[in-house]
Amino acid sequence: MFGPFRITNPLSGGLLWKIPWRMSAPQKYRQRQRLRAVDKVVETLSTALAKKGETLKSLELWKNDMPTEAEMLAKDKYTMFDRKAKRYRKGIHKLPKWTRVSQRVNPPGF
Amino acid sequence: MSFFRITLHRSAIGLPKRTRGVLAALGLHKRAQVVFHPVEAQFAGMIMKVKELVQVEEVDRALTKREVHAQRQPEKGFFVERAVPRMGDVGVGVLGRVAALQGQGQGQAQEGEVRL
Numbered sequence: 001m002f003g004p005f006r007i008t009n010p011l012s013g014g015l016l017w018k019i020p021w022r023m024s025a026p027q028k029y030r031q032r033q034r035l036r037a038v039d040k041v042v043e044t045l046s047t048a049l050a051k052k053g054e055t056l057k058s059l060e061l062w063k064n065d066m067p068t069e070a071e072m073l074a075k076d077k078y079t080m081f082d083r084k085a086k087r088y089r090k091g092i093h094k095l096p097k098w099t100r101v102s103q104r105v106n107p108p109g110f
Numbered sequence: 111m112s113f114f115r116i117t118l119h120r121s122a123i124g125l126p127k128r129t130r131g132v133l134a135a136l137g138l139h140k141r142a143q144v145v146f147h148p149v150e151a152q153f154a155g156m157i158m159k160v161k162e163l164v165q166v167e168e169v170d171r172a173l174t175k176r177e178v179h180a181q182r183q184p185e186k187g188f189f190v191e192r193a194v195p196r197m198g199d200v201g202v203g204v205l206g207r208v209a210a211l212q213g214q215g216q217g218q219a220q221e222g223e224v225r226l
Binding site: 034037038040041042044045047048049051052054055056058059062097099100101102 | 112114119120122124125149150151154155157158161162163164165166167168
């Protein structure tokens with residue numbers, strides 16, 4: 001029960017990785033920086049194309065549908081919808097490749 | 111004619127083949143690599159596909175590979191932040207040499223920095 005040979009999950013099962021259920025403050029900070037970086041890219045593209053008088057469907061769709069970092073709620077910045085999770089939310093850091101994919105909107109009402 | 115200056119900031123390791131294909135089409139193969147493409151909807155669309163991985167600026171002209179390399183080089187020469195006594199300074203006196211340096215430097219020497 002106690003001591004160095006107690007039966008714990010990592011000791012008896014070998015490899016066991018645990019992802020904390022919520023993000024730390026620096027993780028959230030870096031997440032905001034990444035969101036802003038994407039906003040900046042989108043803005044650069046749209047101003048550059050606007051100068052030439054061109055439009056781009058994917059760019060317009062993004063600007064219509066996706067909120068910017070400043071417009072997003074904290075709930076949507078750091079958590080995402082999950083139908084299996086309690087209260088339908090899980091940390092966004094559980095999403096595979098979460099630092100390199102965009103996940104900004106969630107189903108309305110959740 | 112203006113250009114997009116595109117820098118690959120995040121690696122595409124483990125991302126879908128389509129994403130890596132877009133990067134290859136843009137000519138980006140390794141992190142911190144810089145490429146230039148004209149401001150056109152075609153290239154903007156490609157950048158949109160990989161917007162999480164790149165940093166984009168709008169610039170007036172496309173730099174050559176050599177110019178990009180030159181921008182990354184540090185300035186030549188060095189700064190002496192404070193004059194230090196040397197072995198040959200016995201006759202002249204350290205203070206005299208430091209004063210001479212400060213005389214040359216004028217305003218700069220006040221801040222403790224002498225450009226040699």
